[in-house]
Amino acid sequence: MTSLDHPRLSGLGRNPAAPQEVLVRLAAHRAGRHGIALRRGRLEDAVVEALLEHGDDVSTVGLHGDRISPGMRRRIAAHPDPAIRDAHTDFVRSMVEREVTIGIDALEEAYGRPRTALAGAPSPGLRAAVARAWHDRPLAVQVELLADPDPRVRAAATEQPQPGVPPEWRERCLADPATRVNVARRVPLTLRQFTQLMQATQSEKEAEKVRQSLAGNPHLSAEMVARLLDVDDPCVRIALAQSRHVDARTRDRLYALVEAERADGSIEAEVALSWSFAEPGWLREAPLDEQLTYLDCRHTVFRRVLASCRGLPDEAWRRLDNDPELAVRRAAARRPDTPPEVLEALVRAHGDVFHIRPLLVDHPRFPRHTLRTFVDEPNPNVRYLALQDPELPVPALQRLAAAEAFLRSGVARHPNIPDVLLEQLLSDPDPKVADDAAANSVLRPSRMYRILSAAGL
Numbered sequence: 368m369t370s371l372d373h374p375r376l377s378g379l380g381r382n383p384a385a386p387q388e389v390l391v392r393l394a395a396h397r398a399g400r401h402g403i404a405l406r407r408g409r410l411e412d413a414v415v416e417a418l419l420e421h422g423d424d425v426s427t428v429g430l431h432g433d434r435i436s437p438g439m440r441r442r443i444a445a446h447p448d449p450a451i452r453d454a455h456t457d458f459v460r461s462m463v464e465r466e467v468t469i470g471i472d473a474l475e476e477a478y479g480r481p482r483t484a485l486a487g488a489p490s491p492g493l494r495a496a497v498a499r500a501w502h503d504r505p506l507a508v509q510v511e512l513l514a515d516p517d518p519r520v521r522a523a524a525t526e527q528p529q530p531g532v533p534p535e536w537r538e539r540c541l542a543d544p545a546t547r548v549n550v551a552r553r554v555p556l557t558l559r560q561f562t563q564l565m566q567a568t569q570s571e572k573e574a575e576k577v578r579q580s581l582a583g584n585p586h587l588s589a590e591m592v593a594r595l596l597d598v599d600d601p602c603v604r605i606a607l608a609q610s611r612h613v614d615a616r617t618r619d620r621l622y623a624l625v626e627a628e629r630a631d632g633s634i635e636a637e638v639a640l641s642w643s644f645a646e647p648g649w650l651r652e653a654p655l656d657e658q659l660t661y662l663d664c665r666h667t668v669f670r671r672v673l674a675s676c677r678g679l680p681d682e683a684w685r686r687l688d689n690d691p692e693l694a695v696r697r698a699a700a701r702r703p704d705t706p707p708e709v710l711e712a713l714v715r716a717h718g719d720v721f722h723i724r725p726l727l728v729d730h731p732r733f734p735r736h737t738l739r740t741f742v743d744e745p746n747p748n749v750r751y752l753a754l755q756d757p758e759l760p761v762p763a764l765q766r767l768a769a770a771e772a773f774l775r776s777g778v779a780r781h782p783n784i785p786d787v788l789l790e791q792l793l794s795d796p797d798p799k800v801a802d803d804a805a806a807n808s809v810l811r812p813s814r815m816y817r818i819l820s821a822a823g824l
Contacts, residue, residue: 368405370398374798375818377402378805382815389815391417392824399824400426402806408434415439424450424457431455432476463496466519471500483508491517498523504530518545525549544573552580561591575600582606583645601625601639609647609668622666646672659683667692674698693717700727707734715741718748728755739763747771757782764788772797779804786811793818 370377373396379385380393380402390410393399394417403414404426410418415435418426419442430443446452459477462469471482474496478485485497486508497504498512498520512524513536525532525546532540537554540546541564551564564577581587582595582603589612595603596617607613608621628636650658650672658676661669662683673679674687675698687699688709697720699705700713710733719726727733738756741749742763747770753759754767754777761783768778768788772795778784779792780803792804793814804810805818 368401369798369802370401371798373398373822374802375793375805376822376824378802379810379815379818381405382806382808382810383407384808384810384812385815386812387411387413389812389819390414392819394418395421395824396822397426402802404429410435412436412439415442419443419446419451422451424454427451427454428458429455432472463490463492466492466495468499469496471497474500486511491515491520494520495523499526502527502529506530506533509533510536513540513546518543521545522549528553544569548573548576548580551577552583554584555586556581556584556591558588558590561587561594565594578603579606585649587612596621601628601633601636602643605639605643606645608666609645611647611649611653615664618666648672651676655679662686667695670695671698675701677702688713697727700730703731705730705732707732710734711737714752715744715749718746719752726755728752742766747774750774751777754778754781759783761785761788768792772800775800776803780807782807782809784809790814 368377376393376396376398379389380399382402383406385393390399390403391413393403394414400418400422403410403418410430412435415430416439418430427443431440435443443452456477459469459473463474474485474493475482478488478493480488482497482501482504485493486501486504488494488497494512494515494517501508504512509524509530510533512520513532515521515524521540521543522545525540526549532546532550532554537550538560540550541554541556541560547564547567556564561581564581567574567577569577578595578598578600579602581591582598583606587610592607592610592612595607598604604621604625608618613621625636625639629640646668650661650669655678658673658679661673664670664673670687670690670692671694673683674690674695679687684699684702687695690696690699696713697717700710710727710730714727714733719728728735728738735756738753739759741753742759744750750767750770751774753763754774759781764778764781764784765788767774768791775792775795775797776799778788779795779800784792784807789804789807789810792800795801795804
């Protein structure tokens with residue numbers, strides 16, 4: 368967390384090259400403790416001791432597990448202040464009470480029992496937390512959770528695709544209001560089960576959720592899809608439009624209906640069209656001849672999924688590389704044999720997407736030697752990619768350091784930054800830039816100590 372008032376201290380706290388003495392002194396300041404909390408790897412005992420001396424329950428929440436030595440775990444377990452002693456345990460338990468998903472390892476540590484025992488704990492809230500966190504649980508444990516007397520536990524046990532619902536439990540789960548919506552979304556259904564779900568006595572809100580789940584079920588038959596076509600719900604219509612059982616004319620009609628609703632101001636239609644994660648994943652397993660029929664599909668999601676397929680002919684890739692939609696072109700560029708010139712042109716024109724890994728500039732066929740030329744591009748998001756070159760020349764770094772704050776932050780993190788430029792960014796008016804500069808491992812220890820002295824540490 369960047370400290371707005373003391374960004375150099377928070378940045379220094381997460382600097383991987385900071386000596387132990389620096390961290391010990393930082394522990395006396397709140398901003399320093401925030402930075403230390405973001406460090407990776409195990410903290411040395413002396414640093415933990417300093418955090419215990421100067422910190423509180425907030426700064427000691429992260430002092431647990433492999434992050435600290437066994438000796439320090441015993442030290443914290445015997446701490447006279449219960450707020451310190453139980454900081455991590457109290458945090459985990461508060462997450463359980465709020466039904467916030469938290470890792471199974473954290474649950475085991477906080478409650479001091481193995482996951483097999485926690486799955487049968489007296490507290491239904493804890494059993495539900497285990498169901499949400501233990502994704503690779505054995506079938507026997509899953510069956511126990513599906514049979515749990517508390518509906519919250521049964522619902523949690525069916526939230527994720529894995530470990531799934533055994534065939535012999537599907538009927539019971541489909542009849543259970545706590546699990547019906549989750550299970551109807553994923554399991555193969557008989558026509559009788561489908562009909563029962565459509566006719567089940569329930570509130571209109573519950574019925575709406577069931578219909579939406581059914582519409583997104585990838586195992587529906589053509590007859591089931593046909594029986595949903597008249598449902599007046601944008602989410603249902605878009606899900607059905609992506610079904611393999613819908614012809615092009617029907618698909619166009621469904622999209623047109625929802626697009627008209629969106630034009631009239633419907634929030635539900637906007638969500639269905641723009642915020643849904645549903646996609647026709649079945650297209651990836653379709654025969655090549657069928658896949659190629661979607662090259663001209665007017666609906667972007669089909670072309671985007673097609674672009675994620677493998678084994679398409681060269682002409683198909685040429686068309687996808689020149690698709691009018693950027694999302695399709697980016698998906699196509701992730702194939703293993705994308706031509707270098709296609710990758711460079713795409714990134715040079717539109718930048719990269721940093722929340723999708725690996726980056727396109729990390730593609731094995733991307734011409735990395737061209738990265739430094741991106742410094743001259745007018746789009747700042749494209750110029751930022753020049754920083755992916757770890758040997759970017761100093762003049763290029765200086766040019767980027769005179770630009771927008773996010774570019775200055777990138778320069779502040781760069782491994783080739785010279786001392787003079789790093790010093791300049793340590794005093795940057797944007798706290799994030801100064802924080803990143805202080806966190807750069809090339810920062811000299813002598814400069815670290817001057818930062819501490821200036822803060823009175």
